[in-house]
Amino acid sequence: AAGVIQSPRHLIKEKRETATLKCYPIPRHDTVYWYQQGPGQDPQFLISFYEKMQSDKGSIPDRFSAQQFSDYHSELNMSSLELGDSALYFCASSFRYEQYFGPGTRLTVT
């Protein structure tokens, strides 16, 4: 069965640089969620989209922005990166029911 695809799987950036993370949901899923998981922490909700519109917003820094495109894939754009942004970023997709998670993108900011 098709799963959620995230790219890249690993990303290394320097402070103050910009990063773009991509998420391709399971076919026919109309909702995408983004979560951030710091080392040894539980995942924290960042933002979600339903039918290409922002549906909910969590603790997402103003330096981050996201959108969902017409093909339902989503991108998380992160600017002015800080050391504290180093984390595992998960995307999840759903259609009415439970969320299915991608493998995550591990971002390291040096």
Place this chain on the structure above:
Amino acid sequence: GDSVTQMEGPVTLSEEAFLTINCTYTATGYPSLFWYVQYPGEGLQLLLKATKADDKGSNKGFEATYRKETTSFHLEKGSVQVSDSAVYFCALSDPSDAGGTSYGKLTFGQGTILTVHP
């Protein structure tokens, strides 16, 4: 706001031992409850869920019952295996957050590291 509290970890057991991981929640609405499992270096996998009071979710020998009176959703397994070693997260979602379109965002507990020895 909504929150989830899991028992302090880590948990270390011998193979075939009984497992309980406690989870309690606080929510303003009528949440759905989930257990997710995360194996090393991997994403989160849904283990089981319950959507209303007294529902029992079960999968792969794991069970959890939605107890509204005690606001709990404890995870249990009668006989653990080495392959069950992972991090387990209790989570809730409040459908009222999503306008009825889905279960809504997930709020996770702190996670419990389970290690099973042969």
